[in-house]
Structures are given as structure tokens and as C-alpha cells.
Amino acid sequence: MSEPDVKLHDDRQTVTITFATTPAATLKLDAPAIEKLLHRLGECRARMVPEVPLTVPERPSGPTYTDFRWATAPDQLHGCVFLHIRDRRFGWIHNILWRDEAHRLAGSIEKDTEITPWVPEAKKGYWLAQVDVTDADAYQAYAAANQAAFRRYGGRYLVRAGQSLAVEGSRRSRLVVIEFPDYDTALACYRSVEYQHALSLRKGHAVADIAIVEGYDGAQP
Numbered sequence: 001m002s003e004p005d006v007k008l009h010d011d012r013q014t015v016t017i018t019f020a021t022t023p024a025a026t027l028k029l030d031a032p033a034i035e036k037l038l039h040r041l042g043e044c045r046a047r048m049v050p051e052v053p054l055t056v057p058e059r060p061s062g063p064t065y066t067d068f069r070w071a072t073a074p075d076q077l078h079g080c081v082f083l084h085i086r087d088r089r090f091g092w093i094h095n096i097l098w099r100d101e102a103h104r105l106a107g108s109i110e111k112d113t114e115i116t117p118w119v120p121e122a123k124k125g126y127w128l129a130q131v132d133v134t135d136a137d138a139y140q141a142y143a144a145a146n147q148a149a150f151r152r153y154g155g156r157y158l159v160r161a162g163q164s165l166a167v168e169g170s171r172r173s174r175l176v177v178i179e180f181p182d183y184d185t186a187l188a189c190y191r192s193v194e195y196q197h198a199l200s201l202r203k204g205h206a207v208a209d210i211a212i213v214e215g216y217d218g219a220q221p
Helices: 031-047 099-111 135-153 184-189 195-201
Strands: 007-009 016-018 023-030 080-087 091-098 127-134 155-158 174-179 206-214
Touching: 016 127, 023 031, 091 099, 127 184, 135 184, 135 195, 174 184, 184 195, 184 206
Parallel strands: none
Antiparallel strands: 007 016, 016 023, 080 091, 127 174, 127 206, 155 174
């Protein structure tokens, strides 16, 4: 597919994007809609492969400038510095700054402790559990005790012994899925003092198969 045609309207309030399809598809966006689209595209780019290279490309394409005159008058670059910023959302961003501006920017970044690199959201971690309870009354002690571990590590029930049907293979009678902020946290919860105490209360009263897995955030159908 050829590149879409992008046109800024005379009122400078809307942009029309026309895709070279049959028939042609047109998308009309205002400024807020474009900002949302760019934000979403940036999130997708950060998760795509190949990743943005760690080294600055030798021949950067589409550089940006604080003043477009510098693009057509190289002799005016004297006394300036190049600033290259690697952003996993948008690739390498290339700028040209006056030296005093660059010094001020570097100083403000060094002093501003609130500035942190942007990173994509971590993949979730999950417990996938199948349980056969042999002593329902004794099992309640385990169910009450494990809540301390789940609260500490941010565990959240997605499935908890609801209605189910095994359409392939076999399963145990009770199915549980618990979500955690990330895979390492899910592992830490299982290995924690709080959960190991709860586990000791379950032994002899239930049989369980538990797997800890990392979530998926790639392409979807």
C-alpha cells in the first residue's frame, strides 16, 4: 500500500488523511483526535520489533530543528550542539540547540529528580490454579489466610471457582486465576512468608496444580 495523503485544512483545525485503497478511505481528525492517535501509535511502537537501536543512526531521517533556518543555512550551526534523544515510542529524535540552551536543559534535568525515563507498562503475572478440595471445612482456614499475601502483593481474582466446563482434556473441580502487577511479583507472592503459612494450612485438605505465568501483550486477532 502506498503512503496515505495527509492534508492540513486552511482553518488549521482539522487534518484529512486519505488512504490509497479501492475505494479510497478518508479519515478526518481534529487536534485532540490526532494527539490520541499519536499517543496510541507511540505505545504500539514501543512494543514492536525491531526495537529502536541504542546507537544514533549515521544518517537520521526526518530530523527536527528548533529553527528551520538552520536546515538551509549550515554556516549558522556554529556555536550549536546536536541533541539526540532515543524514545522507544517514536525512535531517535534529532534536535539542534544553542549551547547556552543545551547547558540550561542539562542542568534542569540533573536537578529535577521527578524526571524519569518512560518505559512500557510491565506484563502482568498470573497464577493458574486447579484444586480438588478434600476437606471443605479445613480448606476455609487456608482461604482466609492467603488473603494477607494477596493484599501485600497486589493479587486480584479474575476467576474464582465459577461455573466451568472441560471441553478438552481433564481438570480439577476448582479453577482459580489470580492477576499480579508483573511476573516477578507473582513469584514473590508464592514464595512469601505469608503465603507459605497459608499453604501449610492447605496441606492434607486439598490437592492443587499451580502454574505462574507471564501475561501476553502482543498482537491480537
